[in-house]
Amino acid sequence: MNLLVVADPLQGFKIHKDSTYVMLREAARRGWTLWFCEAADLRVSEGVVEARSRPLAFTDTQEYQHWFELGGAETRALRDFDAVLMRTDPPFDQQYLYATHLFTLAEQQGARVFNPGQTLRDYNEKLAILRFPEVIAPTRVTQRAADLRDFLAEHGDIILKPLDGMGGTGIFRLTRQDPNIGSIIETLTHNETRTVMAQRYIPAIVDGDKRILLIDGIPVDWCLARVPLAGETRGNLAAGGTGYARPLSPRDREIAESLGPRLAAAGLLLVGLDVIGDYVTEINVTSPTCFQEITQQSGIDVPALFIDALERKVTAASRRKEG
Template sequence: MRLLVIADPLAGFKIHKDSTYVMLREAARRGYEIHTALADDLRVSRGHVEITAQPFTFSATQEYKHWFVSGEAVRARLSEFDAVIMRKDPPFDQQYLYNTHLLSLAETQGARVFNPGQTLRDYNEKLAILKHPEFTIDTLVTQRDDDLRAFLADQHDIILKPLDGMGGMGIFRLRREDPNIGSIIETLTDNGRRTIMAQRYLPAIKDGDKRILLIDGKPVDWCLARIPKEGETRGNLAVGGTGVARPLSGHDREIAEALGPKLAAQGLLLVGLDVIGKHVTEINVTSPTCFREISDQSGIDVGALFIDALERRVAG
């Protein structure tokens, strides 16, 4: 198979935990012809979506920042690859949006993109939960100061988050007695010019913010509970949370099996559900992570499950 992986610069990968690295490793093990590129390398020329990509192989040393070897760059249409994996990390800014439009155009020209451009646009990782209210908590989406203050007065203890971030960036816990209410709201909303999300605080976060992986609509049997460090509200590994792999609980599986087929029907090959207690707080579709942690602790080869699913989609 000829595979293109669009990702952030490879030299910045933390290979001991990077999920894209796991995908690349499994694809290489199966003998794929792999190319990598940045989203910045996308273009449309003479009506065709193209990219400047570099042939990729693993190095013999596996040293930090030197774990890969890139060949001479080539210019190719996305439709010339058997599969294109989009793994550019958020923020989901205007440039990212433009990239999804180019991916969608490439799909009309025969490219097989995972996850597809349309679904990346339709499933904002924060707002997508609103499509499935049966599994969500009390949630407000607004840019207005008075809305947020009224929500805080009603809920007493809330979480505020931007709509375009990842890894816990810009997330605040806010309580009614907090002396910085105005400053936090002003900062996150850019003085009322940016829409954000507010959710009721869930004390169950102390037991972990669980990442449940769905691969082609089916849940991986173990999830990763990301447990906040002392003094933190956020469980994200990027801000110091501890990842503990656990078998899915009965309720975890109920959520996954209810949402999985619906999300797969929209073309989503890989999804990361974030679950706190019994509630879905995010539906991650841009570059879901936790492959390595789940595999290392459970013995499940998540990379192989993903590449198996990719091959089925391409063959189908």
């Protein structure tokens, strides 16, 4: 099976925790032929979506920047691969958006892309929660300072976040007593020219911001609770949080089993739900992580679960095409 992964530069992978790395390791263990390109290597030529891709092989070393070997570049249509795996990290900027449009065109030409271009566009990682109001805390989306001040006045303790970030970047906690309310709102909204999200602060963050993985709509039985540093409100590992794998609580499972089938029906093979307490705070679809942490601490082989699901999708698509 030929798998093309579209990702950020391989030499930047932190292989001790990178989820894409262990996905590819598992695929290679099964004998798949791996190909790599960056989003900048996508193109359309004579109407066909192509990638200037290079064969990817693993070396015998676990050293950073030396764990892989790349062969000579070849230009091939995306439809000629058995599967295309989109694993480029946010931010969801214009270049990312353009890539999703190329994926949609490639899918119309027979390519199998995961997650598909249309769903990547439809499910903004912050805004997608608005599709499921029954599982979210009070939320406001706006670029107007007055709207944010009203929301703060109503709830007293809120979180403000940009709509295109990752890893906790640009997230602020505001209370009514904060002396920098105006400056923070001006900074995040770029003086009311950029839309942001405000959410009521959830005190349960002290117990962790839980990442629940959904693979083809089915929750992995353990999640990763990312517990913030003392004095910090962000649990993100990139912001210094510590990850503890835990079995899903009854509420976690209720949320996952409610949203999972609906997200799978939309075409999302891999989703990372962020849950604080009883509430979903984000729905991650671009490049969900935490595979390694959950696997190492729970014994659940998350990469194998994912590659199993990918194989099933590719096999089913091939049978439909033959039929």
